[in-house]
Amino acid sequence: MHTSTEDKIIEAAIELVYEKGYKGATTRAIAQKANVNEVTIFRHFGNKKGIVEAAIQKYAFVDLLEDTFAEKVVWDIEKDLKMLVKEYQTLLDQKKTLILLALRESNEFAELNDMLKKVPQSYIEIITHYFEQMIEREKIKKLDPYTLATNFAFINFGYFLSKTRIMSETEELSIEEFIDKNIAFFIQALQ
Amino acid sequence: MHTSTEDKIIEAAIELVYEKGYKGATTRAIAQKANVNEVTIFRHFGNKKGIVEAAIQKYAFVDLLEDTFAEKVVWDIEKDLKMLVKEYQTLLDQKKTLILLALRESNEFAELNDMLKKVPQSYIEIITHYFEQMIEREKIKKLDPYTLATNFAFINFGYFLSKTRIMSETEELSIEEFIDKNIAFFIQALQ
DNA sequence: ATAATATGCAAGCATGTACTTGCTTTCAAT
DNA sequence: ATTGAAAGCAAGTACATGCTTGCATATTAT
Numbered sequence: 097m098h099t100s101t102e103d104k105i106i107e108a109a110i111e112l113v114y115e116k117g118y119k120g121a122t123t124r125a126i127a128q129k130a131n132v133n134e135v136t137i138f139r140h141f142g143n144k145k146g147i148v149e150a151a152i153q154k155y156a157f158v159d160l161l162e163d164t165f166a167e168k169v170v171w172d173i174e175k176d177l178k179m180l181v182k183e184y185q186t187l188l189d190q191k192k193t194l195i196l197l198a199l200r201e202s203n204e205f206a207e208l209n210d211m212l213k214k215v216p217q218s219y220i221e222i223i224t225h226y227f228e229q230m231i232e233r234e235k236i237k238k239l240d241p242y243t244l245a246t247n248f249a250f251i252n253f254g255y256f257l258s259k260t261r262i263m264s265e266t267e268e269l270s271i272e273e274f275i276d277k278n279i280a281f282f283i284q285a286l287q
Numbered sequence: 288m289h290t291s292t293e294d295k296i297i298e299a300a301i302e303l304v305y306e307k308g309y310k311g312a313t314t315r316a317i318a319q320k321a322n323v324n325e326v327t328i329f330r331h332f333g334n335k336k337g338i339v340e341a342a343i344q345k346y347a348f349v350d351l352l353e354d355t356f357a358e359k360v361v362w363d364i365e366k367d368l369k370m371l372v373k374e375y376q377t378l379l380d381q382k383k384t385l386i387l388l389a390l391r392e393s394n395e396f397a398e399l400n401d402m403l404k405k406v407p408q409s410y411i412e413i414i415t416h417y418f419e420q421m422i423e424r425e426k427i428k429k430l431d432p433y434t435l436a437t438n439f440a441f442i443n444f445g446y447f448l449s450k451t452r453i454m455s456e457t458e459e460l461s462i463e464e465f466i467d468k469n470i471a472f473f474i475q476a477l478q
Numbered sequence: 479a480t481a482a483t484a485t486g487c488a489a490g491c492a493t494g495t496a497c498t499t500g501c502t503t504t505c506a507a508t
Numbered sequence: 509a510t511t512g513a514a515a516g517c518a519a520g521t522a523c524a525t526g527c528t529t530g531c532a533t534a535t536t537a538t
Contacts, residue, residue, distance in 0.1 A: 101485080115394060119310035122525060133486050138527060199453065200391045203306060209452070216454050243468040246460075250445025250469075251438055253454070258437075261400070262390065263407050263444070269437075277434040278441075285476030292515080314496060324516050329497060 102140050104130040106154060109147045114197040118148065118204055148205060155194045156211040158218055159187055165222055173236055174283050176226065178275055181252060184219055185271060188256045191215075196260060220249045236286040244286070251278060293331050295321040297345060300338045305388040309339065309395055339396060346385045347402040349409055350378055356413055364427055365474050367417065369466055372443060375410055376462055379447045382406075387451060411440045427477040435477070442469060 099107075108130035112121035123144055127134040141147045161183060168179055188195065194208075195215065202209040220242075227241035255274050257263040269278075290298075299321035303312035314335055318325040332338045352374060359370050379386065385399075386406065393400040411433075418432035446465050448454040460469075 117308045117310060117391065119308060123527085124525075134526095135487085135528085136485060139484085144526065200308065202452070212453065213455060216449075217456065220456070239472060240468060242458075243472055246445075246449075246456075247442055247469050247472060250449075251441045253445055253448075254437075254441025257444075258407075258441075261393070262403065264404060265408065265411070265437075267433075277431060278438050281430060281434055281438060281476070285472070313494085315494095325496095326498085326517085327515060330515085333497095335496065 101130075101132060101136060102150070105132060105137055105140065105147060106151045110151050110155075110193055110197060113148065113201065114193055118201050148201075151194070152205065152207050152211075155191065156198075156207055158211060158214040161187060161218065162222060165226075169226070171230070171233065171235065173230060173286060177248070177279060177283055180223070180226075181275055181279055182271070184252055185256065188215070192260070196262075199262075216249050216253055219252070220245045223248055239286070248282060251282065292321075292323060292327060293341070296323060296328055296331065296338060297342045301342050301346075301384055301388060304339065304392060305384055309392050339392075340398075342385070343396065343398045343402075346382065347389075347398055349402060349405045352378060352409065353413060356417075360417070362421070362424065362426065364421060364477060368439070368470060368474055371414070371417075372466055372470055373462070375443055376447065379406070383451070387453070390453075407440050407444055410443070411436045414439055430477075439473060442473065 105126065109121065109126050112126055112129060115121070116125075123137055124134055126147070127137055130137075137144075137147065141150055164183055165180065168183075169176055195212065198205075198208040198212045202212050223245040224241045227236070227239075227244050230236045231238055231241065254263075255269070255278070258265050258269065296317065300312065300317050303317055303320060306312070307316075314328055315325055317338065318328055321328075328335075328338065332341055355374055356371065359374075360367055386403065389396075389399040389403045393403050414436040415432045418427070418430075418435050421427045422429055422432065445454075446460070446469070449456050449460065
């Protein structure tokens, strides 16, 4: 791997802060996990907080799901929703560690808090807007778009959490099963 | 208030550990918040871990929603589900601080992890069983009970989270609105 | 080859924090 | 009134941890 020193440190820090919390993740432990000397950390990031802030700069932006969605939408409720679920779960998986870290330490870092809120909120906005249009086009039942959107988002977020340590079920549900069963039920309810 | 010294310490500890994390919640700060001397803490609980373990003993059991449900069920899908939502939200609200604390520190305390998992899981079990019976009685559509149950539970848990710092929405939804809109939509989908 | 830059190593400092000890004060039960 | 338990107060210990410094070594660019 050609990962730079800074990146190695950042990745190690994210892992450890997630596992042990910000205070629990010692600079010595981070250094060891990143296979660098402890001083190297301070030379690069100044102080401990600097590592986490660099990590935030690197990862804590909310990707523009809008763009992907606008490209791929075909105005067929089943295809569109299934596509949305896949895109959203991919996004959540990519940011998984940081999201779980944010669940712990969002008190200490304002930007983590912002990200954490945006992750479901921007999703809800997209879906609300989508449902509005689908109702106009008379492709789904005339129901409150925001209500539909929150329900849909809750189901999505719940599934994501069910795959984490937070809320793991006994029966792990694969993404395909989840779409074929849970999402299919939701779609059926719209028609 | 007649709160005993031990209780004052436990409550202060829960608050602070939730806010600052386990390591971030110093015994001095806990003592100050509880209006007791720091030594009093150690005389009662031995060490810092002892406080949290006492807190767990006091709160981290999953209440028997089964019993309440068995009492109140009337085998009418609308009434039953609305009742369930209310009961579950009440339970979540009662344990709110501890649940949010558990989101942070469930790595360190196995019992917190257990509780965290049981909170949605036992709910899903109850609902699955309920749907099975309702299908037998031919009161709802013949759909996979477990799928219905997870969807229902995800919506419930999502709503709970939307009221916390974790995932707060711009438009705060009251429990009545939530039931009248989101849950009503779910019920309609069953018929 | 030389210079510059990045990293390792060893040692140490300052500070915060969990926890202890010895003694005094408060206060309720007998 | 006397006693005993619970809580306060003051001081201190041991240790972990963030961060610094000075120097040696490796790596890269010119």
